[in-house]
Amino acid sequence: MSIRRRRSTSRVLPAFLPFLLLLLPAAAAAEILIEPKVGFHGVFQLGRPFPLEVNLSNIGRPADGVLEVQVWKRGATQGGAPHASLHRQDVFLPARSRRTVQLTIDPDYLSRPLLIRFVSPAATATRELDLRGHFSPAPVVLSVSEGSAVPLTSLGLALPNRMVALNLAELPPEARALLGVSHLVLYDQSLRDLSRAHLAALDDWLAAGGRMVIIGSLNFTLYQEPQLSRYLPVRVTGVRQTVFDPHGEAGKGKAVAGAWAQTATVLRGTVVAESQGLPVLVESDWGRGKVIYLALDAGRPPLSTWSGLPKLLQSLLAPAADEKASLRPQWNEAIFSRLLVTPSFMSSYIPAGPLLVAVVGYLAGFIVLSKLWRRRRIARRTLVLSCCGWILCSAAAGHLFFSRGGQAPEGVLLAAAVMDNAGDGYVETQTNLALFSTQRREYSLAPGRGWMDLMPHAAPAPGQPGQSLVYRHGGGATRLQLPLKEWDFKLLRARHLERVGLSAAIERQGEQLLLKVENRSGRDLTDCWLVAPGTRIALGDLPRGESWTRTLPLGTGGGDSGGQNRGNASLRSITFKESVHDILFHASFFQQDGTDAPWRSGAALFFGWLRDPEPRFEVGEPRITVRNYALYRAIVPLATEEE
């Protein structure tokens, strides 16, 4: 019998061998290889976020795990001990597969290596990466070109920036990842293949201060594609040869005959240079950034061999003039404490009302029982039992009610934003956030679209395990995970760049100020004020969809006219209907250290509160009360008569 079984086994085994071989990879242990790519071809600007591409190769059985990147923040240069910040993303790796994960990280302490880990029950892999050889102190210049490239490399050491040539596909889909890039040079490049996320990232990067240099080429039809033409300040119509005379330009020299140039009509911006009636160099603003269009084909002869080309390109890639750092609202615990003890906030997180009712009810129960005892209408035993029952029920019901929050939220998220006019309807929003918890739990905070920065005000306490900041990526969003103890809080700050449809322009016209405000934000702008040297005017509310064009006298001081109060009183004395607005306003305009604000020196200031502003942060939890405040402001330096 055993011989027969052995024979049958020997027949069956070869038949199933191919299937067994197929199953072999699944049976083998997972083995993960990590291959990171840092920044833009290994280059990034120190102190700015940059892309990190992690290639994960699995040569074993499927692995469902977490990719974790540990970066170090805030070294000795920024003060404070370095602390780890973790970026995590869930990754599933099928058997014998390869997957690329793109993250944006922002280490600012490079003495400790970047640690990349993939952790799963099937396998674990770790890779350390020393970033010190990759950083550049100056912003990076990116060049994207499909075929022939503009000889940017000919600039050599003329520019302090590192120049990197990229493929279009290598552009990161997140604006944050581009913050270390000063210029993006596009030449002979179609943007058709760019995804919506990529285009949105480019928009936001430009609005945040990026500079896009678009160099014309013979393939003018590429420049007529909507993906590229939306950035152009001109409408490209064709191409022709011209004589480029760089007189007075950076590339001084002889005229270049037969240079190929695109013909175009100017749509917006400023024509900086013309050649034979063609707009050769046009610049237009895009939020805080700029789009620079050079109609000349710099990648083809005769211009590509022209000796003045490096200087011309150098002038296009000139760094932006140093902008004054915008007045950052500074928060600390004192401001947060003042906010939280305002009656409107206290009532939202303290179950004072229910407790009062409970206490009064409890005492009232004893008053009733004592009256019953005095009248001696019920038996003593019944009275004792009633008393015990009342105490027991009160204790149990109260505990159940109050341990579930007692109608109080589990947490309060307070977001106070200051929106600075960035032009073109863009605003740069600096938000101070306070997440206050009445429970011990973990919160997950997601910044909305256009976020550039989200980090706590203070570094986590050193030496405490589990105190690292954890950013969880996935599903096209990033969430900051914040474990909080009961009655604990965390202060954070964030920066967004977004289009809100609000614009304010102030212009000096002799002894008058011309104020133009347009509100297409979908929210009313309330409690608006205009403050200029010698002038302080309450303008009232600007409903959504409406606009103002007002001419206001400058520096008259004192007196009332048309319900507008003018005076020389300082900004500090401005008060609002809501006490929370008062606190936030002062925290937004006045430095905590008492130094003078930059707007004081001859600038005009317009501001107003957005009513019920759109939430910029999502906590995904209905039992957390969210309070949003947004102050819109435009600070415009006033030109003097001579200027």
Add this chain to the structure above:
Amino acid sequence: MNPVLREGLDVFFVEGRGFPAYFYLLIILAPVEFLSLYMPTLGEQMWSGPGNLFKNCSSVAVLLIAYFAMRVANQEYAPGRFKPLEHWLREGGLSVGAVVEGRVLFLVVNIVCLLILSAPLLIWAAAIARAPLAGLAATLALIPFYAFCYGVWGLVALVLWEREPDNRELAVRCFIGFVVVISLVVYLPLNPVIYMLAIVGQQEPPSITAVTWPADSVHFGFHLMLGAAGLVAYQWALARRLAVVSKNAI
């Protein structure tokens, strides 16, 4: 039932002479609890007042319950309604042990009543402050323990100065005040409030001296000794009193 205990129960619960103690306890503790929600702690984190609600309430509760237990033991409520010791020892024919048992049981009954009445308020405070259940349980266990350890000295004073109510009230307060101050000076964790706050906050009890003894052992050792000494002193005082009564009878 022990006649001494029955007398106490009749005076306190049938005649209602002891209700003021319970009334005062509730009327003090309830506002303290409510106001604690708005009473900010000092410092920048003043908004976290609700987080300290249970600590505040349990501190006040332990002081009040120990105080009222001591007053009850010292017969400060309805003093004229209780029969003197001489009556129980001579006419009642009770032994010293029976009298001790009756008075101690009456003290225990009162402590339990005080604790039960204040328990809902403490439980609510713990729920609002998200205090752990272990902390709540420890508080509810520690409060009667302290009340007994300190209250038993009210019984001692009652025997020693039975006919001098003013003296005994002063004496027992001075004694308890002295013990509390000495405990603070000698070793901070000896103090019941500080120790209980540390337990509720799940922290090590603080120490201001360079010497750090094991806080739990020292604390409980001290209070067990205090309570036991009170019981021994009470028994000794009663025995002495019996001797005096017997001598007078002869």
